[in-house]
Amino acid sequence: MSTKEWPLWEVFIRSKQGLNHKHVGSLRAADSTMALDNARDVYTRRSEGISIWVVESNYVHANDPADADAYFEPSDTKIFRHPTFYEVHEDIKHM
Amino acid sequence: MKVLETTDLEQKFQDKIDREVKIEPNDWMPDAYRKTLIRQMSQHAHSEIVGMLPEANWITRAPNLRRKAVLLAKVQDEAGHGLYLYSATETLGADREATIDDLHSGKAKYSSIFNYPALSWADIGAIGWLVDGAAIMNQVALCRCSYGPYARAMVKICKEESFHQRQGYELLTTLAQGAPEQKELAQDALNRFWWPALMMFGPNDDESPNSAQSMRWKIKRLTNDELRQNFIDATVPQAELIGLKVPDENLKWNEETGHYDFTPINWDEFWQVVNGNGPCNKQRVDARRKAKEEGMWVREAALAFAEKRKKKLTA
Amino acid sequence: MKNEALFRYLLRLGDDSLILGQRLAEWCGHGPILEEDIAMTNISLDLIGQAMSLLDYAGVIEGKERNCDKLGLLRYEKEYVNVLLVEQPNGDFGDTIMRQFLFDAFRKPLYEKLVNSSDKQLAAIAEKSLKETRYHLKHSSEWVIRLGDGTEESHERVQNSLDTLWRFADELFYTDEVEAQLTGEGILPDLSEIKTEWESTVKHVFSEATLEIPANNWKFEGGRKGRHSEHFGHLLSELQYMQRAYPNMEW
Numbered sequence: 001m002s003t004k005e006w007p008l009w010e011v012f013i014r015s016k017q018g019l020n021h022k023h024v025g026s027l028r029a030a031d032s033t034m035a036l037d038n039a040r041d042v043y044t045r046r047s048e049g050i051s052i053w054v055v056e057s058n059y060v061h062a063n064d065p066a067d068a069d070a071y072f073e074p075s076d077t078k079i080f081r082h083p084t085f086y087e088v089h090e091d092i093k094h095m
Numbered sequence: 096m097k098v099l100e101t102t103d104l105e106q107k108f109q110d111k112i113d114r115e116v117k118i119e120p121n122d123w124m125p126d127a128y129r130k131t132l133i134r135q136m137s138q139h140a141h142s143e144i145v146g147m148l149p150e151a152n153w154i155t156r157a158p159n160l161r162r163k164a165v166l167l168a169k170v171q172d173e174a175g176h177g178l179y180l181y182s183a184t185e186t187l188g189a190d191r192e193a194t195i196d197d198l199h200s201g202k203a204k205y206s207s208i209f210n211y212p213a214l215s216w217a218d219i220g221a222i223g224w225l226v227d228g229a230a231i232m233n234q235v236a237l238c239r240c241s242y243g244p245y246a247r248a249m250v251k252i253c254k255e256e257s258f259h260q261r262q263g264y265e266l267l268t269t270l271a272q273g274a275p276e277q278k279e280l281a282q283d284a285l286n287r288f289w290w291p292a293l294m295m296f297g298p299n300d301d302e303s304p305n306s307a308q309s310m311r312w313k314i315k316r317l318t319n320d321e322l323r324q325n326f327i328d329a330t331v332p333q334a335e336l337i338g339l340k341v342p343d344e345n346l347k348w349n350e351e352t353g354h355y356d357f358t359p360i361n362w363d364e365f366w367q368v369v370n371g372n373g374p375c376n377k378q379r380v381d382a383r384r385k386a387k388e389e390g391m392w393v394r395e396a397a398l399a400f401a402e403k404r405k406k407k408l409t410a
Numbered sequence: 411m412k413n414e415a416l417f418r419y420l421l422r423l424g425d426d427s428l429i430l431g432q433r434l435a436e437w438c439g440h441g442p443i444l445e446e447d448i449a450m451t452n453i454s455l456d457l458i459g460q461a462m463s464l465l466d467y468a469g470v471i472e473g474k475e476r477n478c479d480k481l482g483l484l485r486y487e488k489e490y491v492n493v494l495l496v497e498q499p500n501g502d503f504g505d506t507i508m509r510q511f512l513f514d515a516f517r518k519p520l521y522e523k524l525v526n527s528s529d530k531q532l533a534a535i536a537e538k539s540l541k542e543t544r545y546h547l548k549h550s551s552e553w554v555i556r557l558g559d560g561t562e563e564s565h566e567r568v569q570n571s572l573d574t575l576w577r578f579a580d581e582l583f584y585t586d587e588v589e590a591q592l593t594g595e596g597i598l599p600d601l602s603e604i605k606t607e608w609e610s611t612v613k614h615v616f617s618e619a620t621l622e623i624p625a626n627n628w629k630f631e632g633g634r635k636g637r638h639s640e641h642f643g644h645l646l647s648e649l650q651y652m653q654r655a656y657p658n659m660e661w
Binding site: 027037040041042 | 443444445446448449452545548549552556
Binding site: 144147148151154155156157158159160161162163164167168170171174175177178181216266269270273274276277382385386389390391392393394395396397399400403 | 444445461561567
């Protein structure tokens with residue numbers, strides 16, 4: 001009964017000039033033109049956006065969550081990368 | 096050894112939940128958690144889509160153009176909400192087409208309220224006020240659900256849905272304050288929708304075997320009975336304010352509990368409707384099946400066209 | 411009445427939008443896929459919004475305190491002046507999209523002209539509607555091409571839609587003393603240019619879609635004069651149901 005399904009697309013929207021595109025959800029579409037049209041109709045009905053990106057979900061690659069500690073925890077100990085690690089004389093205002 | 100590992104993973108999983116860390120699609124999760132979510136989220140998605148039908152039935156007959164536009168926008172939102180929820184369900188590996196086939200074969204359920212007919216224009220008001228009102232009670236709690244994509248979809252849905260209940264109440268207020276014929280329409284709609292709306296929260300807690308596990312997993316945050324009571328407490332004064340009478344002779348404010356007492360629900364009716372014997376079950380599923388079947392050549396054409404163009408580009 | 415020709419012209423535009431919006435609304439909940447259900451509802455909403463602005467303004471010009479609801483929901487059948495094309499039943503998705511495309515391809519250049527109307531209110535409505543209509547035309551052309559150049563079945567279906575609807579297209583360019591007078595007053599542009607643009611859009615899209623324009627050039631008209639199809643009474647019986655069953659009430 002079922003035919004082949006339309007591919008899944010991830011939708012990214014820039015809500016206003018100066019901000020990043022942000023992932024808002026996904027949808028189905030046969031091609032990129034339709035994906036953009038559908039994203040406009042599905043995700044910007046309340047003026048949520050001024051620019052849309054769509055990416056076929058197949059092309060999104062993610063790290064394996066099982067490796068998350070190896071990926072991300074090593075940076076937790078490098079607190080010297082943050083400005084608050086350094087003490088400066090309290091008379092100095094702008095640094 | 097394997098058993099130990101799984102137990103260990105489950106323990107870690109439960110710890111995360113207890114610490115209010117959201118579960119994301121690729122994270123390890125117990126099979127039962129995944130299955131429970133797929134069932135609940137797809138039911139929720141189906142409810143949005145089937146729920147379009149009773150209201151859509153009145154779009155072409157709306158009494159004025161402003162109401163027509165509002166109702167169109169509202170029913171359209173429901174299509175959007177269904178889509179957000181199907182998408183969230185897809186993150187668990189349940190693809191939309193297969194999920195929808197389960198609805199059409201009768202394997203998957205949807206909220207039984209949509210098996211009741213929308214008989215008059217006032218029903219559009221009652222659906223917005225009571226049905227969306229009941230749904231919002233549930234959905235606000237779900238915004239804190241442990242599964243990230245579901246919680247995020249619910250946040251978006253709640254934001255959009257806040258206008259639905261208001262437009263329903265405003266619509267009924269206009270009728271309740273209008274001509275006698277209009278007031279009668281409003282009261283009749285409340286009479287028919289009150290009990291089915293209360294049933295939307297599901298069986299009593301002691302009859303709801305899966306609730307405890309869902310609460311532990313923080314898929315559910317409040318029990319069926321708690322949500323139902325909250326809804327009644329909030330809604331009864333709204334009915335009184337516009338001069339409509341809630342159709343329950345035993346409804347009474349209880350000073351001691353700080354809640355309304357009400358007549359026990361007729362669960363026979365609930366189970367009959369859930370199991371396919373409501374006034375509109377067949378009609379609703381048939382309509383959805385027909386839309387899918389009649390749209391098949393369109394979906395095939397779009398796919399064929401996309402492939403042709405891709406070939407042209409690479410040629 | 412301030413300007414009877416303008417009143418009558420606004421009814422023509424308003425009725426076209428209203429009736430097509432009503433037809434598209436019938437799809438709500440029954441679209442071929444959720445995403446397209448939402449898209450068609452959006453177009454319907456735009457059209458009903460346009461109808462409200464146009465009919466409200468018609469009511470102002472008429473000066474008899476009729477607003478968009480009185481004009482839109484309470485006239486007799488022969489007082490509606492929409493073209494026959496927009497009242498045609500939805501049929502299958504191909505019929506709906508072809509009807510929409512033939513209409514959008516006309517509306518877009520029309521609004522582009524009306525933006526320069528000497529009538530400020532009409533120009534303002536046109537400016538807002540033009541943005542909506544440009545999207546409608548994009549959407550309907552893309553679908554005509556997809557269906558035309560999709561599968562064998564879709565090609566055959568949408569070619570049939572074109573064969574059936576083509577004879578209604580010419581009425582979009584109907585003019586009489588109403589347009590003549592408004593053109594004289596500078597309110598309307600010369601409509602012949604619009605037809606040229608329509609023809610070029612239609613030819614281009616049909617060639618992309620591998621569709622053939624029917625050889626038979628026999629035309630149907632009547633809607634602009636209040637002579638409608640058998641379908642129209644049924645459409646009105648839904649559109650007007652509440653106003654007729656419960657007269658003179660607020661909703």
